[in-house]
Amino acid sequence: MKKTVVALAALAAAGAAPAQEIVRIGHAAAVTGPVAYFGKDTENGARMAIEALNARGVVVAGKKVRFELMAEDDGGDPKQATGVAQKLVDARVNGVVGHETSGTTIPASKIYHQAGIAQISPSSTSPKYTQQGFNTAFRVVANDIQLGQALGRHAVKDMKAMRVAVIDDRTAYGQGLAAEFAKSLKQQGAQVVAREYTHDKATDFNAILTRIRAQKPDLVFFGGMSAVAGPMLRQMKQLGFEARMMGGDGICSDEIHKLAGGAMADGQVFCAEAGGVDAAGRAGLDKFRADYRKRFGIDVQINAPYAYDAVMTMADAMVKAGSTAPARYLPALARTAYRGVTGPIAFDARGDIRDGSITLFTFKGGKRTVLAVTK
Incomplete structure (x- = not known):
């Protein structure tokens, strides 16, 4: 058996x-x-x-x-x-x-x-x-080279921004994107009038925003994420600093509106996403x-x-x-x-x-x- x-x-x-x-x-x-x-x-x-x-x-x-x-x-x-x-x-x-x-x-x-x-x-x-x-x-x-170049071209040619303040959050992403964007600006004859730094967990931007405001930039570029950009927009409004902001895909989410607490005006923020499809x-x-x-x-x-x-x-x-x-x-x-x-x-x-x-x-x-x- x-x-x-x-x-x-x-x-x-x-x-x-x-x-x-x-x-x-x-x-x-x-x-x-x-x-x-x-x-x-x-x-x-x-x-x-x-x-x-x-x-x-x-x-x-x-x-x-x-x-x-x-x-x-x-x-x-x-x-x-x-x-x-x-x-x-x-x-x-x-x-x-x-x-x-x-x-x-x-x-x-x-x-x-x-x-x-x-x-x-x-x-x-x-x-x-x-x-x-x-x-x-x-x-x-x-990559950031392509992204920074595209954002720089748009800032100068379409937005007519010739005086630009640049901030980054010191991360690999933020530093790299800000550097490529600044390089693109200079190639097109625009000027970086202020260069400031923060970090990816920062919540207080009053000092750097006050210094930037004194330079009267046409545009503020931020290399970082929306978790920082949103509160930064809120503090810009509190300071009466109503400049336009630009950034990469790190701020290119609807979450930035919530994080800004209603301080973001229509057409104030511009960003680019690394990707996209044509009509087809x-x-x-x-x-x-x-x-x-x-x-x-x-x-x-x-x-x-x-x-x-x-x-x-x-x-x-x-x-x-x-x-x-x-x-x-x-x-x-x-x-x-x-x-x-x-x-x-x-x-x-x-x-x-x-x-x-x-x-x-x-x-x-x-x-x-x-x-x-x-x-």
Whole structure:
């Protein structure tokens, strides 16, 4: 009897379908702290991609796979980000989408590179990220050089701002963007009349704003996030300093209106998002936004569609390479030509997106309003 049971078990095992392979995609961003709304936005976008892939039933090398998201909170802190990166490496994830900010992405990228794990950032814009020479590092948005140049051109040519005050929050993102913007201004004959610094957790700006106001600038540029820019706008109004403000994608969220406490006037704030689609791609992006709202009950902040495309691009490379192992699919990822909801995705030799688009916005009624899509 015992031999019969063993034999039947062996036959059952031999005839059983192979276990489904689990593909784990890590996501890392700040989902707590002052910019948690940005981190949750990219996490939600990545989650939507995971759900879409599983609904589709992806097959890699003839075998059906199931994707899982391993979402981690880096708190927007570089030290915490390296701990999160090591945790994802130890969990043997097949790839990583993140981190959210340049200050967390850059230190984490060294750990992923040492482990040979592919990393696609859906939001980090510092050129330093892809200048390290890591074959594991990619991004699906334009970098600060492109962003700063576009903002500088718009400030001078369209806004006629010739006297500009520049502030940054001393983060990798804020410093890099402010430097590229200032460089663009000078190339076009405009003048930086004041250069000031704060930090990413600052709440009191009276001293620097008082110094800037004395220089009578046409425009104040802030390199940093809306969690700082909002209170800064509120204090500008309290000082009777009603200058226009410009910044990058860090302030390019409807959250800035709430954080400014009603101090932001229509047409006062201008920003640029590292990304954007032309008229031909608008329907696809609008559908994504509608699906996102249906799934999570809130609107997209900025980078959710880029996180979605990052996951999809990674999965597409796995299919084309016939392997979910990073070492096997990395070459396919480097030469990808994927059409996402944010437009065509292809990487240059450094891992930067080719021909990255930039969308310029202002705010009306507390909501972002598109001014133009440029490159």
